[in-house]
Amino acid sequence: MNLNNKNIVITGAASGIGLAMLKALCKIPNVSIVASDINPCSESLPACVHFTQHDIANQQGIDALFDVALDNMGTIDLFIANAGFAYYEQTQQEDWQHIEKIYQCNTFSPIYTSQKMARINQGREYGVLITASFMGIYSLPGYSLYSSTKAALLSWADAYRREKQDNGHIMMLCPVATKTHFFDTTAPIPWPTQHAQDVAKAAIKGIKGNCKRIYPSKLSVLTLALNWIFPLVMPIYKSIEAFKFYKWLDAKNRQVKTK
Numbered sequence: 001m002n003l004n005n006k007n008i009v010i011t012g013a014a015s016g017i018g019l020a021m022l023k024a025l026c027k028i029p030n031v032s033i034v035a036s037d038i039n040p041c042s043e044s045l046p047a048c049v050h051f052t053q054h055d056i057a058n059q060q061g062i063d064a065l066f067d068v069a070l071d072n073m074g075t076i077d078l079f080i081a082n083a084g085f086a087y088y089e090q091t092q093q094e095d096w097q098h099i100e101k102i103y104q105c106n107t108f109s110p111i112y113t114s115q116k117m118a119r120i121n122q123g124r125e126y127g128v129l130i131t132a133s134f135m136g137i138y139s140l141p142g143y144s145l146y147s148s149t150k151a152a153l154l155s156w157a158d159a160y161r162r163e164k165q166d167n168g169h170i171m172m173l174c175p176v177a178t179k180t181h182f183f184d185t186t187a188p189i190p191w192p193t194q195h196a197q198d199v200a201k202a203a204i205k206g207i208k209g210n211c212k213r214i215y216p217s218k219l220s221v222l223t224l225a226l227n228w229i230f231p232l233v234m235p236i237y238k239s240i241e242a243f244k245f246y247k248w249l250d251a252k253n254r255q256v257k258t259k
Helices: 016-025 059-073 096-120 144-163 196-208 218-229 233-258
Strands: 007-011 032-036 049-052 078-081 126-131 168-173
Touching (some): 007 059, 059 096, 096 144, 096 168
Parallel strands (some): 007 078, 032 049
16 A cells, blocks of 8 residues: 555554654655554654554553544554564463463454454555564464464454455564564574564565565565475474573573572
């Protein structure tokens, strides 16, 4: 879709991929943007951006964000559902609230947003870009819950496109591990990695082309092809990541014992 003169909403915009996309969108002629994050934005933003703080992990927060956007811009042509978070952990006992928390933010929110965009844009072209993850295709040890939230989104989008009958574009962004504060933890960062600016560049290009899935890392595309030809590629890679996970877990347990 053509992004010139469009009204855009983006979540998770205070840092990382979201902030990189926000800066890239500001360079497009005559755009109006409502940017949201649960945290304040420390960056200086141009006049075309209205920044607001909302918790999109619940229906009330999303509805409130839509109200602000519609009050400011009148219509929403593109919604970028970027907000999300991850756990890096070993599941040791059942915890309903722990599971619900990540699904509400990572999965329920983008699906609800897409359905809301469809309703308010009947008869109009619109777009929804959802930040998924390459881990939604190939899950990794330590990220079981996170990977499952992204896999659910990819599966939902594939079917939802065939169910709806409108002029909407549902686009899934599938980055690999990105060098942002998202991975500012003691956990090992999965290989390969990329920069937020590269993800943003690929995202804008993908939106303009109405791409169903956007892979910012060329290496991830190569991995898909290689694993199709050589099915042992991903099992070997996951074994390496499992070794890193248990090494991290051992170090964590030893640290706990010394306290």
